[in-house]
Amino acid sequence: MKVTVDEDRCRGHGVCWALCPEVFDLNDDGYSEVLTPEVPAGFEETARAAVAQCPERAISEG
Ligand code: F3S
Numbered sequence: 001m002k003v004t005v006d007e008d009r010c011r012g013h014g015v016c017w018a019l020c021p022e023v024f025d026l027n028d029d030g031y032s033e034v035l036t037p038e039v040p041a042g043f044e045e046t047a048r049a050a051v052a053q054c055p056e057r058a059i060s061e062g
Helices: 015-019 044-053
Strands: 003-005 024-026 032-034 059-061
Touching (some): 044 059
Antiparallel strands (some): 024 032
16 A cells, blocks of 8 residues: 655645654644655554545545
């Protein structure tokens, strides 16, 4: 599983980081940064939760 964040859509809500800090970080401006585009084994569920719960729908799978 891979994830990407659309920088144009991210508004810095931070839900991704709160749910799955192993995959998402926030940069100095508070916007999401993907740490590992290939989601490590065992974190698919929380990564998918981040995809589903980002209020801006900024995160995509694949
Ligand atoms: Fe941005 Fe959505 Fe995360 S708005 S900080 S990608 S929850």
